Amino acid sequence: xxxxxxxxPPAATVSGCNEYxxxxxxxxxxxxxxxxxxxxxxxxxxxPLFPNLPFVAFAQTPREVDTLVVIFLRGGMDxxxxxxPVGEGAAFYDRRSQTAVPESxxxxxxxxxxxxxxxGRLEDIYRGGHLAVVHAAGSPxxxxxxxxxxxxxxxxxxxxxxxxxxxxxxxxxxxPWTNDSPFRAVAMGALLPSxxxxxxxxxxxxxxxGFELNVPDxxxxxxxxxxxxxxxxxxxxxxxxxxxxxxxxxxxxLRRMADGGGLERGNSGALGYPETSxxxxxxxxxxxxxxxxxxEVACVDLGGWDTHxxxxxxxxxxxxxxxxxxAGLAAFYxxxxxxxxxxxxxxxxxxxRKLEENASGGTDHGRGGSMLVMGGGVSGGVHxxxxxxxxxxxxxxxxxxxxxxxxxxSEILVQRLQNxxxxxxxxxxxxxxxxxxxxxx
Amino acid sequence: xxxxxSRLVDADLHxxxxxxxxxxxxxxxxxxxxxxDGYLEWQLDYxxxxxxxxxxxxxxxxxxxxxxxxxxxxxxxxxxxxxxxxIWGRLYRAAYSERQLYEKxxxxxxxxxxxxxxxxxxxxxxxxxEVARTHALGRFRDLLMASARSPGMLxxxxxxxxxxxxxxxxxxxxxxxxxxxxxxxxxxQQDVVEVARCFTGWTLDQEWRGSFVFDRNRxxxxxxxxxxxxxxxxxxxxxxxxxxxILAAHPSTARFISKKxxxxxxxxxxxxxxxxxxxxxxxxxxxxxxxxxRALFTSEGFRAARGTKxxxxxxxxxxxxxxxxxGVQVHDMWAAxxxxxxxxxxxxxxFPPNGYPDSADPWLNVNGLLRRWDIAMVLAHTSQGWTxxxxxxxxxxxxxxxxxxxxxxxxxxxxxxxxELDRGTRATILAALxxxxxxxxxxxxxxxxxxxxLVGLVLASPAFQLT
Numbered sequence: 001x002x003x004x005x006x007x008x009p010p011a012a013t014v015s016g017c018n019e020y021x022x023x024x025x026x027x028x029x030x031x032x033x034x035x036x037x038x039x040x041x042x043x044x045x046x047x048p049l050f051p052n053l054p055f056v057a058f059a060q061t062p063r064e065v066d067t068l069v070v071i072f073l074r075g076g077m078d079x080x081x082x083x084x085p086v087g088e089g090a091a092f093y094d095r096r097s098q099t100a101v102p103e104s105x106x107x108x109x110x111x112x113x114x115x116x117x118x119x120g121r122l123e124d125i126y127r128g129g130h131l132a133v134v135h136a137a138g139s140p141x142x143x144x145x146x147x148x149x150x151x152x153x154x155x156x157x158x159x160x161x162x163x164x165x166x167x168x169x170x171x172x173x174x175x176p177w178t179n180d181s182p183f184r185a186v187a188m189g190a191l192l193p194s195x196x197x198x199x200x201x202x203x204x205x206x207x208x209x210g211f212e213l214n215v216p217d218x219x220x221x222x223x224x225x226x227x228x229x230x231x232x233x234x235x236x237x238x239x240x241x242x243x244x245x246x247x248x249x250x251x252x253x254l255r256r257m258a259d260g261g262g263l264e265r266g267n268s269g270a271l272g273y274p275e276t277s278x279x280x281x282x283x284x285x286x287x288x289x290x291x292x293x294x295x296e297v298a299c300v301d302l303g304g305w306d307t308h309x310x311x312x313x314x315x316x317x318x319x320x321x322x323x324x325x326x327a328g329l330a331a332f333y334x335x336x337x338x339x340x341x342x343x344x345x346x347x348x349x350x351x352x353r354k355l356e357e358n359a360s361g362g363t364d365h366g367r368g369g370s371m372l373v374m375g376g377g378v379s380g381g382v383h384x385x386x387x388x389x390x391x392x393x394x395x396x397x398x399x400x401x402x403x404x405x406x407x408x409x410s411e412i413l414v415q416r417l418q419n420x421x422x423x424x425x426x427x428x429x430x431x432x433x434x435x436x437x438x439x440x441x
Numbered sequence: 442x443x444x445x446x447s448r449l450v451d452a453d454l455h456x457x458x459x460x461x462x463x464x465x466x467x468x469x470x471x472x473x474x475x476x477x478d479g480y481l482e483w484q485l486d487y488x489x490x491x492x493x494x495x496x497x498x499x500x501x502x503x504x505x506x507x508x509x510x511x512x513x514x515x516x517x518x519x520x521x522x523x524x525x526x527x528i529w530g531r532l533y534r535a536a537y538s539e540r541q542l543y544e545k546x547x548x549x550x551x552x553x554x555x556x557x558x559x560x561x562x563x564x565x566x567x568x569x570x571e572v573a574r575t576h577a578l579g580r581f582r583d584l585l586m587a588s589a590r591s592p593g594m595l596x597x598x599x600x601x602x603x604x605x606x607x608x609x610x611x612x613x614x615x616x617x618x619x620x621x622x623x624x625x626x627x628x629x630q631q632d633v634v635e636v637a638r639c640f641t642g643w644t645l646d647q648e649w650r651g652s653f654v655f656d657r658n659r660x661x662x663x664x665x666x667x668x669x670x671x672x673x674x675x676x677x678x679x680x681x682x683x684x685x686x687i688l689a690a691h692p693s694t695a696r697f698i699s700k701k702x703x704x705x706x707x708x709x710x711x712x713x714x715x716x717x718x719x720x721x722x723x724x725x726x727x728x729x730x731x732x733x734x735r736a737l738f739t740s741e742g743f744r745a746a747r748g749t750k751x752x753x754x755x756x757x758x759x760x761x762x763x764x765x766x767x768g769v770q771v772h773d774m775w776a777a778x779x780x781x782x783x784x785x786x787x788x789x790x791x792f793p794p795n796g797y798p799d800s801a802d803p804w805l806n807v808n809g810l811l812r813r814w815d816i817a818m819v820l821a822h823t824s825q826g827w828t829x830x831x832x833x834x835x836x837x838x839x840x841x842x843x844x845x846x847x848x849x850x851x852x853x854x855x856x857x858x859x860x861e862l863d864r865g866t867r868a869t870i871l872a873a874l875x876x877x878x879x880x881x882x883x884x885x886x887x888x889x890x891x892x893x894x895l896v897g898l899v900l901a902s903p904a905f906q907l908t
Contacts, residue, residue: 074793075793143624144614144630144633145614145618145624146793147618147624147793147795148624182807189785190783190784190785190786190808190809191785191798191803191804191806191809192802192803192806197802202806203806203807203808204806204807204808204809205807205808206783206785206808207783211811212815213811213814213815213818214815214818214819214822215818215822215894215897216822216825219890219894222872222873222874222875222894223818223873223894223897223898225872225873226869226870226872226873226874226898227814227873227898227901227902229869229872229873230866230869230870230898230901230902230903231810231903233865233866233869233903234903234907235445235447235448235748236444236445236447236748236749236751236903236907237442237443237444237445239442239801239805240805240903243805243806243807243810244810246807247807247810247811247814250807250811251811303792303793304792306611308599308602308609308611309599309602309609357607358602358607358609358610359602359603359604359606359607359608359609360599360602360603360607360609362599362602362609364609364610364611365610365614396630
């Protein structure tokens with residue numbers, strides 16, 4: 001038996017030193033720490049991982065169903081700074097001396113709104129008609145607690161805290177087809193988001209690579225069988241058995257894929273994914289999509305939007321985050337270009353931020369936010385019933401909400417994901433469709 | 442997540458597993474010697490417990506005792522070394538301190554008053570020492586006050602930037618939602634605004650930004666109304682002090698803290714009457730944390746909840762280190778911290794202000810289970826050099842020599858889990874060891890090849906992961 005070093009062996013080989021120590025000795029912050037790991041991941045992924053051909057067939061999913069990628073911008077994204085209402089003139093700019101991009105620097109969208117220049121990489125997709133911008137969107141519940149607001153959105157039931165399942169889980173439960181792929185619903189990250197909580201098996205993965213037990217190869221079957229058996233008999237409840245079984249099916253399928261052949265596209269580094277955990281997560285979602293493993297919904301998070309201080313304007317921490325978002329979305333879209341007709345990406349955030357800046361050069365929790373919807377089936381452009389920023393139109397001093405987030409999600413589920421009973425996803429809610437996506441074939 | 446209680450866990454083991462970071466044989470001996478109440482009282486009076494290993498650890502890592510300036514200097518010299526020491530300090534004290542309940546409460550308050558480490562290493566080290574470690578088993582009001590004045594909290598939730606012209610609501614909202622009343626605790630958006638005004642001027646010294654000062658020039662001296670209490674105009678730091686008194690004494694706070702304690706120490710869905718009883722004690726004793734814990738640990742609700750908590754990743758790894766004592770030596774913590782990172786539970790690396798989640802739901806997932814099993818297997822197989830020498834394990838110091846394989850399985854289970862092995866599990870484990878006859882002699886070869894597998898399986902088993 002060869003001598004093996006536990007994760008991350010390639011990093012140890014490359015650097016001659018363990019990754020953790022190496023990175024920390026460079027004196028890095030958390031952010032660059034993650035970037036460093038991602039760099040490692042890029043090395044790992046440059047070797048064969050996924051084949052050209054689908055080696056694992058879960059093909060019960062109808063062909064005309066889009067894969068949905070949900071990107072949650074955690075912390076409350078300042079949509080007024082990202083999709084600038086330049087047409088408001090002084091009603092906007094007088095309230096935003098430090099956190100607004102001047103009209104001369106925005107990327108014009110429709111004469112009234114303009115992208116923050118950090119979203120520059122989305123311009124081509126927007127001009128190509130594949131990106132819809134939904135402004136003044138959000139949740140009808142007025143909570144300005146991050147955690148309540150996120151839970152309400154991810155459970156899909158504003159104001160109701162006892163909902164046990166996530167909206168994506170209910171979608172998966174309510175479609176007429178079955179799909180026993182362990183990759184049916186994947187969250188890129190160590191923990192499962194609330195939108196995927198519930199009895200449908202969903203997978204949280206912080207990396208597709210190295211999903212194995214480090215045990216001697218000749219003992220592996222015995223040990224895996226032993227673990228499976230031990231967890232089959234847990235008296236605590238069925239969740240243990242279900243998750244344990246999923247560990248084994250996930251390992252099995254990743255092995256089959258890895259054994260199947262070469263990576264279909266080795267140059268994804270050239271696409272300009274950000275060297276961050278967000279960029280890495282999107283890259284791996286693209287790999288799952290191209291590998292045809294039955295992926296129906298994927299969740300990716302980008303955090304850091306709680307910009308109470310030193311938010312910045314054209315440049316700064318907010319611009320850096322937007323740039324990461326824009327670059328990630330653009331690289332991802334290019335990576336899965338040949339499948340873009342069967343793909344919808346939607347971004348959401350728990351709330352927008354106050355119209356008025358605070359004293360710290362930042363913005364506090366507000367109301368109306370925005371959603372971006374990207375894909376081949378999207379009707380591009382700005383879709384908004386703009387409430388305006390006149391004092392009377394504001395909601396407690398902030399941008400009002402004219403599009404319920406469930407309107408956007410319902411339309412996507414029905415038109416693009418063929419959901420026949422969106423009522424069970426958003427119980428009691430009657431959605432107004434905005435024409436954001438076209439009906440699928 | 443509701444988890445069914447287990448009949449296989451006896452009362453002593455249950456108490457020790459919940460009071461400590463993992464039961465070792467001598468912890469079980471101790472509870473049998475002192476009785477359950479005696480054991481609880483011994484652990485509650487933590488200052489009277491000698492803690493030689495931790496004393497030595499701190500003597501060897503003096504940066505953990507420095508102030509903000511001193512830690513900044515050390516970071517300038519070697520950032521990575523300091524960062525590692527801080528994280529290792531969390532694991533080390535959890536694993537090896539004799540003051541186990543104290544260390545569990547330090548962890549509880551670390552989550553409750555979450556302040557992340559990256560970008561704020563000096564402030565976090567001071568925060569850990571002066572907030573959670575000073576008041577872990579003291580009075581809640583003192584804890585809340587220490588947190589409100591902590592440089593780490595003042596920076597993290599932006600109060601240091603707040604002033605009378607633009608009160609910043611970040612701390613104001615979280616101090617009510619997350620630290621005291623709870624989101625349903627009866628405050629309004631107007632209270633958030635008023636509390637923010639009360640805390641204007643609570644900031645850091647200009648020179649080093651390393652210690653609390655009250656800056657009257659930034660303070661809003663106007664009248665405020667907080668939760669129905671009129672706060673008179675023209676005062677200074679007293680506004681914030683009064684807010685802390687109002688919040689600490691509020692019945693919603695008693696209920697919110699008690700429910701969190703019950704979720705941590707009893708079960709993910711604790712019985713309502715137990716939460717009420719703990720809250721009543723909390724309120725009646727003016728927020729005496731010891732009294733609240735005494736009410737909790739001596740309750741029927743606690744006794745009934747055996748085997749209903751799924752160890753969080755940090756708890757699982759620390760419990761493995763404890764179970765393998767004295768055979769395990771950690772020379773470099775990278776394997777443990779790398780695993781914690783991949784499981785989403787690296788200490789002090791949770792960025793939203795609500796702290797790492799407590800219930801099983803977010804932790805019990807495919808990724809989390811695999812990584813958990815993997816670290817159990819890796820630790821058990823360190824004799825094969827798999828951690829590159831970062832962790833070494835001498836299994837002969839943990840699992841005694843016994844004649845037969847059946848006895849080896851039973852002894853290992855008893856040693857690592859702390860209870861007797863049931864027949865079904867025994868058969869499963871034997872099968873996973875190549876299905877030897879239980880009466881077969883333990884050969885040197887079996888010990889070398891299969892004992893690590895046995896230890897790994899036991900550490901990865903549901904019996905170890907659920908306490």
